[in-house]
Amino acid sequence: MNAQVLDGRAVAATILDRVRGEVADFVESFDRVPMLATVLVGDDPASHTYVRMKANRCAKVGMRSRQVRLGSDITTDTLVGHLRQLSADPEVDGILLQHPVPGHLDERAAFEAIDPAKDVDGVTRTSFATMSFGEGGFNSATPGGIMALLDAYDIPLAGKHAVVVGRSAILGRPVGMLLLGRDATVTYCHSRTTDLAEHVARADVLVAAVGRPGLIRGGWIKPGAVVVDAGYADNTGDVEYEAAALRASYLTPVPGGVGPMTIATLLAQTIRAAREHEAARRADPELTTTGSGRE
Known part of the structure; x- marks a missing residue:
C-alpha cells in the first residue's frame, strides 16, 4: 500500500482563495479592512519566521496585520497589558500570541488576557x-x-477509533475533542x-502531536489507517514517514501537511471574527471603530 498524500498546501490555497473573496466583500460592505494583530516575545528565529509568514498571508488575502514585538526580558504583567490593549482596540479583529513564549512568562495568563471574541488562534x-x-467559538x-x-x-470519522498522541492545550487535547x-x-x-x-x-485515525521526531514507528501503523503528523522538530515529524507510507491509506507530509492548514x-x-464584530456594532451603535482602516 502506498498512502495518498494529504496535501495541506493545496487545501490551504483553496481556503485562502475563499477568504480573499470574503475579505473583499467585507471591505465593500463595511469600508474597513479586517486586521490580525500578532504579538511576538523574544528573538527566537523560528517564531520570527512564523510571524512573518502569517503577515505575508494576511497581505495576500487583503487583510491588515499589526506586529507587536516585545523583548524577552518583559514581565507577564507587561505582556498581559499589551494583549488587553489589543483586545480593547476596535480596529483589531483577531489576536495571535506567538507561542511558545520565554519560560519565565506565564503563558496561560497571557492567553487568558485575549478577548475570546478575538481569540482566532483558539x-x-x-x-x-x-x-x-x-x-461556536473559535477552534x-x-x-x-x-x-x-x-x-x-x-475521510469518514463517525465510528472510527481515533488515537491522539499528544496532550498540549493547543493541539493534542482540542483535536481529540473535535x-x-x-x-x-478517541484515545x-x-x-x-x-x-x-x-x-x-x-x-483507524492517528494524530501525532508531540514534536519528537520518529516517535511513531512506521511499522506500528494499522494497515489502511489515516495518519496526520502534526509534530514538527528540525523539519521532521513524529512519524517515520517512509515506513508509514507503506501501511497508511492517507498520510500528511512534513512539511506541507498540517502547517499550511494552521495559517489558513x-x-x-479572523474574517469570521470581523463579521461578528460588525454584527455586534450594528446591535450596539456605541461600538464604533476609530477609522476606516484603509491606510
Missing part, C-alpha cells in the same frame, strides 16, 4: 470550552486545520504512555 479556556461543547487553529484537511479528502464531536471514539496517548505501539496499532484556519477565523 487558545483561551473559553474557546476550548465552546469548541468542546459544539457551541484551536492547528486542530481546526486538521479537521478541515480531513474533510477536504472526505474528533469526539464528529462521533469518533489520548502521550510520550509516556505504556505500550504506545499497541495503542497506535489500533488506530487562522485567517478564516
